[in-house]
Amino acid sequence: MSDDYSKLIEEVQKKNKILEKALEEAEQANMAKTAFLSNMSHEIRTPMNAIIGLYNIALKNPDLPDETREILNKIGGSANHLLSLINDILDMSRIESGKVIVKKQDFSFGDMLEQINTMVESQCDDKGLEFVCHINGHVDDYYIGDDMKLKQALINILGNAVKFTEAPGTVSFLVEEIKRDKKNGHICFKIKDTGIGMDEDYLPKVFEPFSQEVEGASNKYGSTGLGMAITKKIVEMMNGTIEVESTKNVGTTFTVTVPLGISEKLGSGDEFDPGKIKTLILDDDVTACEHAQLVLGRIGIAADYCLSGKEALSIIEKSKARQEPYQLFLVDWKMPEMDGIQVTRALREDYKDESTTIILTTYNWDEILDEALKAGVDAFLAKPLFAGSIRKEIKEIIADKRKRYREAAKVSLKGRKVLIAEDMEINALIMKQILKMKEIEADHASDGLEAIKLFEESPVGGYDAILMDIRMPKCDGLKATERIRKLEREDAKSVPIIALSANAFDEDVELSIKAGLNAHLSKPVEPDALFSALQKYIK
Template identity: 30%
Template sequence: MNRDVGFFNFSVNKILTKDQSTLDQARIRLLYYGLWLAIIAVGAVLINLYVEHREILTFSTSVLLLSLVILFKYLTFRPRWGIISHIMLVLATMVNLTNVFITLQNVDIITAQITFLIIVFSFYMLGQTCGLFYSLVNLIPILIFLVLMFNSSYVIGLKPKVVDESTKIISICASFIFIIFVQNYFYRAFIKNIRQLKVTAEERGSLNVELEKVLEKAEKSSQAKSEFLSTMSHEIRTPMNAVIGMTNLLMMGNPRPDQKDNLEILKFSANNLLALVNDVLDFNKIESGKVVFENIKFNLVELMQNVCGGQRLKAEEKGLNFILEIDNNLRNKDVFGDPTRLSQIIFNLISNGIKFTHNGTVWVKVNQLENRHNTITVDFSVKDTGIGIERENLNAIFEPFTQESITTTRQYGGTGLGLAIVKRLLELQNLRMSVQSQPGKGSEFSFNMEFPVSTESAAEPVSNQPVVLRAIESMGTPRVLIAEDNMVNVMLMKKLFSKWNIVPTIAENGERAIEMVQYGNFDIILMDLQMPVLNGFDAAVEIRKLADPKKANIPIIALTASALFDIRERVFGSGMNDYVSKPFKPDELREKMQSLLSAAIQN
């Protein structure tokens, strides 16, 4: 309601506001003009009764007129239409039943009109429930009165009053006018509301069209962003592949101690640069909701030992103590989950602990909290004696591209994405990170994770590498086809394969790779995905269509520097058997080649 309305306001426009619905505004207008009509009609009846010297009727009509004036003033000062409607209906009911049982002791056309008016007004103004209530309150007593009159059993001590014809005519005309006014006004309000609904529907339709355009534009923008990241990833990873690959080759060639130190620095810097690129791409993947968690069986103890193995060396190089404590209850248990994402979380937490600790210890603790037969709850904790975090900065460290302070960023470097990635990965699994820290004393990051437990007995890990090697040796030197358009990468691959006593065949694009497979014999194909003439995806599809079953089923490993989120699905969808991301680790590539070649021999 409008609080600026003064007591002496008589305008209906000042008591209407934009917050009120169309129906409420119509109800307020109906009360406003209806009270005017009622005051005029009751005033005319009062004058006529006064002239005819009907004292009792004159008094009761005066009270009714005064009540209507007070209600009108209350409406123009505080438009509480609900309260006013109830008061008017109570007054009308009292007048109606008083006329029937006391004053007139009769049911005539005026009574019928007032009853009908009460029914219509109560339904329009107050809704179905109140409409039924006021209708029954008026109809039931009138019906009882008619039954009593029919049996000639209604007798009270008061003599009924006689109303002259002029008063009846005025009352009947006023009732008819009021009934017509109510029906006409609400019909207009109903039609207006229908039209507004139509306009609203049309506007909503237009908004939906605009929303679809905006969503389409956002989708295209997201797709363009993904393609840009893929392109930039490819452009960055391709030279990085050469830098890291050549560094690995040089280190495999027994360099002098001084050369080895330089190569270690080169490798460390290249890996740091690659880690920064991977952090940005991985965070973008998480924010886009493209992360899908695996549910595979793995040994938690082995996973933690593998993750902490490299980090232990890194800590010891910095002069730190590194302690890994694993609950003995976890030793012989295999669990189901996503080992890759769990490794990523633990790796980031340990890396942070080592980075921000100058001297002291980094602890990694893994404890079993609950064991519910087929499910266990494990507490992971990474604690350090590093620089610590101020209490007011505890929330900020989990924001992307943010560290505790600008000084921290300048002194320790990094993108500030490590903890942001950890937090997002945990949140996607409905988990929460707990942080305890004291500036100058260190920090502890911990979280609980639930794992289904494998019911099979945990077997001792047995390496299948000797079997694989024997399988490869039994078939001689494998014939390898490499589809790669980048000459630096070609040179790198040749040098790498020479270390394994393999001379690969090179195809400069996908189309050339298909021709070589058709007219040559190969045991395995390494397929770059982004090549001129024909890309790796299409080339793999065409190879799978070859008539010769042996050639159509040749193992294909994708070599990709792309960061597209659906790369895994596209690789397997095109018929390739596996993929390795550039820059790849030589051991990883060799292991996957051996696995596929061994499977091909067994088949």
């Protein structure tokens, strides 16, 4: 009996060793796959950076013949399509290899929606589409979850809605907390378009990789065929669900429901008396007015609302006659008859004193920033409104601080000096040409050690920013940044250092931030993204 028992133990030990060896080999294979994906991402993005960079530079030439400009636009479109395909393939590979981890951390729900809406509203404007975003009922300012992954999934769906909808169409984005338990708020995102729609027979295949209803759709619409497969996997990793309804030539509706942890984090504390702030909301959308009224009520501000500029001016005149003037105006930008900027000009004729605040509400204000500020707008808020962001703006105004958007408008990049750390000569030349668009001067270091040396030898404040490649010989960008941050000079810790890297994975971004970089831009870098980052971090 004891011999049989010994043989059984030996057999079990042998099997355990076989399993341990198999597990070790699997882990090594997984590590090799991750290393391969990272290297492939870097190697492909490096030439793509040159192609897209040169395309952007060439397109800025005002003397280009129309035929040449058309050819360049086709090159740029093809390059961006190839880049999106590369990104999707890498994302899919990482998800399937189990290398994608869903984070659980506090994040600003309002900030996430603002970033999504800014991007989508701009895309809709380019195509002549109407974009609307509404929040039904109450949602928290903060939740616990992975906002980056959630944002990626929602942008994939919204991007498809824009892509497959022709003008004059509509893309709508509805957000609602439909259920709450002890740990989670269950958030429903409903994305509806008036686009080409899909046949009912095709709907079960919509989430399959490389699946397209019509042959040639990739060429016509620039689709990679992986976006919805990735989206479904991300939603499922977050323990959520995704459903689709569609009618051919009528439109499509995607419904995503995701549980997000309930956060104890609140918006900025109140340092003002909200009960004394008489407020008027102006928006031609009654749902948006009611939502803004609800949000303001949460922070103790009672507000009236009206649906047109003419009605607003009439209400304001009556309030002044009763010696009950408004202190705060939330004015929508896009309205018929009188838009938000025209209303602001009219308001400023009557309200010239510093105690009156006009906030413009919109999805994206980049194109009207200067005009709005000149008209008398004090600040901007992204729609849909959140108590935390409104509270923050009012707090800054009452504390007599400069508005961050006004400051951003005044930051000039002309004459600034930047250090480029880049081991590839072609990339450095392209970056210098891009910086010249804003009349920014640039020095070039061919590796990390040279970058450290040039910074050390420069006068304090000599460089307004450093653009740092990550993979370089002698000393990589992460080590170079760490060494610069440790230098004993005034500007060592404050000089903005921005990664321009072909390393584009989440862990690459985390390594950059940990090393002391301010931001991480993945190659190929769009000029607008670069200039926006420089404006944000240069003081």
